[in-house]
Amino acid sequence: MSDSQWMSAIRRYRDDSEKQWFEDRVLGGARELAGALEARTKAQPERFARLLLTLPEDANEAYYGAIVRGLKDSALPLDLLARVAERAHHRPGRPHGHWLPQTIASHGGAQLSPELLDMIAWYATEDPDPTDEHWRSGAAGEEPADGGDPRFHGINSVRGTAAHAIASLIAQDVVYWGYFSQFLERMVCDPSVAVRTCVADACIEILRYDRPLAIGLFLRLCDTEDVLLAARSIEKFIYYTAHTDLESLRPIIERMLESSQGAARKAAARQATFVALSHESARALADAALNGDAEMRQGAAEVLALNVLTAPDLSYAHSRLIELFSDPDVTVQRLAGDWTRRLKEVAEGGALVGVLEAYIKSPAFRLTASNFFRRMEGTADISPALLLRAGQRFVDVVGTDAGNVAGTNAFAAEQLSELVLRAYRQAEDAPDLRRECLDLFDRLLEVGGYGADKAIEAFSR
Numbered sequence: 084m085s086d087s088q089w090m091s092a093i094r095r096y097r098d099d100s101e102k103q104w105f106e107d108r109v110l111g112g113a114r115e116l117a118g119a120l121e122a123r124t125k126a127q128p129e130r131f132a133r134l135l136l137t138l139p140e141d142a143n144e145a146y147y148g149a150i151v152r153g154l155k156d157s158a159l160p161l162d163l164l165a166r167v168a169e170r171a172h173h174r175p176g177r178p179h180g181h182w183l184p185q186t187i188a189s190h191g192g193a194q195l196s197p198e199l200l201d202m203i204a205w206y207a208t209e210d211p212d213p214t215d216e217h218w219r220s221g222a223a224g225e226e227p228a229d230g231g232d233p234r235f236h237g238i239n240s241v242r243g244t245a246a247h248a249i250a251s252l253i254a255q256d257v258v259y260w261g262y263f264s265q266f267l268e269r270m271v272c273d274p275s276v277a278v279r280t281c282v283a284d285a286c287i288e289i290l291r292y293d294r295p296l297a298i299g300l301f302l303r304l305c306d307t308e309d310v311l312l313a314a315r316s317i318e319k320f321i322y323y324t325a326h327t328d329l330e331s332l333r334p335i336i337e338r339m340l341e342s343s344q345g346a347a348r349k350a351a352a353r354q355a356t357f358v359a360l361s362h363e364s365a366r367a368l369a370d371a372a373l374n375g376d377a378e379m380r381q382g383a384a385e386v387l388a389l390n391v392l393t394a395p396d397l398s399y400a401h402s403r404l405i406e407l408f409s410d411p412d413v414t415v416q417r418l419a420g421d422w423t424r425r426l427k428e429v430a431e432g433g434a435l436v437g438v439l440e441a442y443i444k445s446p447a448f449r450l451t452a453s454n455f456f457r458r459m460e461g462t463a464d465i466s467p468a469l470l471l472r473a474g475q476r477f478v479d480v481v482g483t484d485a486g487n488v489a490g491t492n493a494f495a496a497e498q499l500s501e502l503v504l505r506a507y508r509q510a511e512d513a514p515d516l517r518r519e520c521l522d523l524f525d526r527l528l529e530v531g532g533y534g535a536d537k538a539i540e541a542f543s544r
Contacts (some may be wrong), residue, residue: 084123086134092116093146094139105239108130117145119229126151130217132159132167147171151179155186161193172202180206180241188248191255203252209247213237213275216472234314237277246270250284260292272305276311279304283316292325294493298324298331305335310341313346321354329358330367340371345378352382356403360386361395373403377412383416384410391422391438401438408445420451425456443473451481452489456498467506473520478526486531497534500527502540 099112124131149173161531162481168187171179184203217228229235251258255490269280282304289297294370301320305311325332339351352372359369372379387404394400407419422438442448477499485496507520527535
């Protein structure tokens with residue numbers, strides 16, 4: 084379509100009243116035409132940026148919005164971007180705040196003018212959206228908006244979107260931090276919890292240039308209801324700062340550990356445990372998590388399992404992880420048992436053998452045996468003796484459930500059978516070991532272990 088044809092169509096379809104209804108789709112109307120306009124803008128950004136400058140004042144806002152969205156990441160010349168942004172920004176009611184800050188920020192590598200930055204700052208501090216915290220509750224009989232997630236609500240609001248755009252710009256260049264610093268004091272006090280989850284992104288990026296100020300802004304940001312503390316962006320900030328500025332962050336971590344928000348308690352437990360792996364000064368916080376409720380212990384288990392090989396203080400990490408293998412909460416046991424993702428890095432006599440021995444004897448082993456044997460299959464350095472002890476323990480704890488194909492133990496039995504077959508074939512000069520392999524095969528066959536019969540057939544060949 085030529086520009087004149089586009090203008091003719093835009094004048095004709097002023098709203099969605101002219102539609103054609105088919106069995107499987109609806110054609111016509113401003114929204115459908117706007118969708119096509121956005122796609123063409125992405126393909127020819129300069130052409131359609133200039134088209135926006137000529138749109139009628141009474142054109143449907145869907146057309147303005149479509150071109151603004153289509154210009155994101157388009158490498159538009161800055162003078163043309165400024166003219167487009169000015170036109171869209173001053174539309175009645177300023178309806179394009181969801182997209183305009185993102186489109187402007189996507190050109191941040193070209194040193195944006197103060198006028199363009201002013202527009203982003205306006206949406207971050209002055210736009211009325213969001214007016215309500217719709218994520219808190221839905222209408223009668225309905226689920227809360229945005230899944231009850233303030234973060235999701237925030238990034239779909241105008242002020243939240245603008246805050247995210249500011250964060251991306253600050254990350255690009257200290258010049259942008261110098262400009263937006265004057266607005267952050269106000270942004271961290273935004274009345275919306277949802278928006279504050281997005282402002283936390285900006286606080287994270289400020290750490291690049293001024294850590295004390297970033298931490299100060301973050302503490303002010305958190306001076307609101309506890310639901311904010313459950314946001315992932317809050318935990319991310321703590322992750323980046325607690326190792327070097329624990330005492331400044333300690334009050335927030337303590338508050339999170341005592342919060343009524345389960346996600347906040349779990350996040351605090353993760354970060355307290357992570358810092359405690361290298362700093363004794365954080366051990367009291369970590370101990371509070373390890374002795375806390377199930378959600379806190381789950382958070383600690385995630386960190387201990389992930390850092391079982393890399394923790395600066397392996398003795399501390401291993402002793403705490405081993406405790407969680409026998410935790411009364413089965414979810415904690417499963418999370419602790421997931422340390423076996425590092426199994427390929429275990430060597431006979433290495434640092435993890437003690438953890439492996441304790442794991443095999445623990446309740447966590449039964450819950451995660453299928454993962455254990457699957458991961459063990461690609462491990463060359465685990466001793467056959469240890470494999471056989473694990474196999475005997477598996478038969479002891481699962482019994483005939485090793486043949487139940489509806490559960491994971493059947494898969495574990497199949498993996499174990501293949502591992503034992505491999506160990507048998509490799510033990511040509513170890514008759515005692517071969518005898519133990521056959522004994523374990525006998526036990527697997529007795530309980531109907533899935534796959535044991537096939538392994539025996541392969542052994543016979």
